[in-house]
Amino acid sequence: MKKILVTGGAGYIGSHTVVELAQAGYEPVIVDNFSNSRKSVLDGLRAILGHDVTCYPIDCGDADALRQVFKTEGNVQGVIHFAAFKAVGESVAKPLMYFQNNVGSLLTLLKVMPEFGVESLVFSSSCTVYGIPDALPVTEATPTKPASSPYGRTKQMCEDIVHDVSAAPDNKLHTILLRYFNPIGAHESAQIGELPLGVPNNLVPFITQTAAGIREKLTINGSDYDTPDGTNVRDYIHVVDLAKAHITAVQRLLDRKASDVVETFNVGTGHGNSVLEVVKTFEQASGQKLNYVMGPRRPGDVPAIYADATKAADVLGFTTTTSLLDSLASAWKWQQALKNVGN
């Protein structure tokens, strides 16, 4: 079995990717310092897969600890690097913490990987690299704009670092940069899902927590945008669809099929949905009426963004299969399951 190191593998997208990797015949090995996840994720993985997944509770910025993992595991074939902080607002308040963790962990990984002959990397980038785009949908060729937050800048910097490292004459690294749009929902088993610690930053966990009575109401951040109903438009992709894109990317790297040492793909559905549409679709999926009010715009929010998903379809053969309704139904099922496991 081909062994893939998954940094941040106990996190939201990482845990779903671990499941897809294992089910596709890979052996995922997790590195996670649990700074934004809980050890109970490992129980969820065991329940789905029927076996334990090896997990090293270490910091990805700790080069010696990382070396020990590569050494112990012996034959790691590739790395999927999810480990990072991701809260836009927090990155404005604590920029150094974001640069240190997000850029620092990538630098450490890039230093250690070649010491063990590991040459394949899938990197978690984000549609935040596009800033406020001039035209929609955004393609991979859409110029990146100044990031609206330190978080977005860390993703731009990480992409630049990968390009520079790959341009060096003795480079052996092959990387696929995946620019995610907005992942939502949970595994159909409701054993793993999004586990926001504290008040959720993202729309869907806020919605499900409001429907569950944990939050009093949802305040929609802005209703006067230049969009069909005035609310923000995003490209919401089911997390299992997103996870599957990583399997395709890893396989492409291991097969050395990539056309360049660095390839970039948007990973989205190709459709934009407004916040109000998400609320209405959630009501339909859950049978719950949602308590929501319109509020002021939130600084830093891009009015509208959605992917042109053509390149991923043409080159990776990757398309999404889960509807917004089904994605939201899975998020609601997960929220209800959370009550039972006491999280």
Ligand code: NAD
């Ligand atoms: P998450 O916070 O659920 O998962 C990240 C995991 O990495 C957590 O388990 C955390 O404990 C771990 N981690 C953080 N820093 C670490 C370090 N230095 N060493 C070891 N482990 C560390 O986030 P997610 O939503 O699963 O996001 C995964 C990746 O995808 C991140 O790089 C994020 O920036 C990117 N991304 C996320 C979204 C989104 O909306 N969720 C969108 C675009 C890109």
